[in-house]
Amino acid sequence: MSAPLRHPVGDGLPEPTIRIATLADLDALVALEHAAFATDRAERRAIRHAILSPTMDVLAALIDAPDADPTPVLVGAAVLERRRSTRIARLASIAVAPNxxxxxxxxxLLDAAEAHAHSHGCTRLRLEVRADNGAGIRLYERRGYTRFAVRPDYYEDGMEAWRYERAL
Incomplete structure (x- = not known):
């Protein structure tokens, strides 16, 4: 991605920039992972691997700091996996800061992940979502994702995952 993607988020709120994460974002990504998820968190090593992998992309959503601090604030992230042997990408995670x-x-973030996957020649995007994640399920279904499978006992706490897919 050559230029950052900019999207409005809401009335009067700072507009985030969505860009590919770098190792400079690692500490903020780890903090976001811990703030956004109570279980099934990616460890620092896994996030670092995703940033450096040629077949994975970590998209970082950043806003300008509210004060004079020049360092932007990470408010969300998405992890996208691509395999060389298929044109199906996988959205491994979307995390949004609780506030x-x-x-x-x-x-x-979903729009940016879809656009990014499509720009790499992927024609479909798949993902898993916790069966009890009503907000996530509503988002994906509103966006045209279709549930095609259930994976029992997928998450650490035994919750099943619903698998969704959409053509790009």
Whole structure:
């Protein structure tokens, strides 16, 4: 991605920039992972691997700091996996900072992930979502994703995952 993608999030709120994450974002990505998920968190090593992998992309959503601090604030992220042997990409994760929930940032990250996968020649996007994640399920179904499978006992706590897919 050559230029950052910019999307409005809400009335009067800072507009996030969505770009490919770098190792400079690692600490903020780890903090976001711990703030956004109670279980099934990616460890620092896995996030670092995703940033450096030629077949994975970590999209970072950042806003300008509210004060004069020049360092932007990470408010969301998405992890996208691509395999060389298929044109199907996998959305491994979307995380939104808890204080940014309900503002449409998850949808903006999903849009960016879809566009990014498509730009790499992928024709379909798949994902898993917890069966009890009503907000996530509503988002994906509103965006045209179709459930095609269930994976029992997928998450650490035994919750099943619903698998979704959509043509890009």
């Amino acid at each position: 940014r929930g309900g503002l449409g940032l998850g949808g903006k």
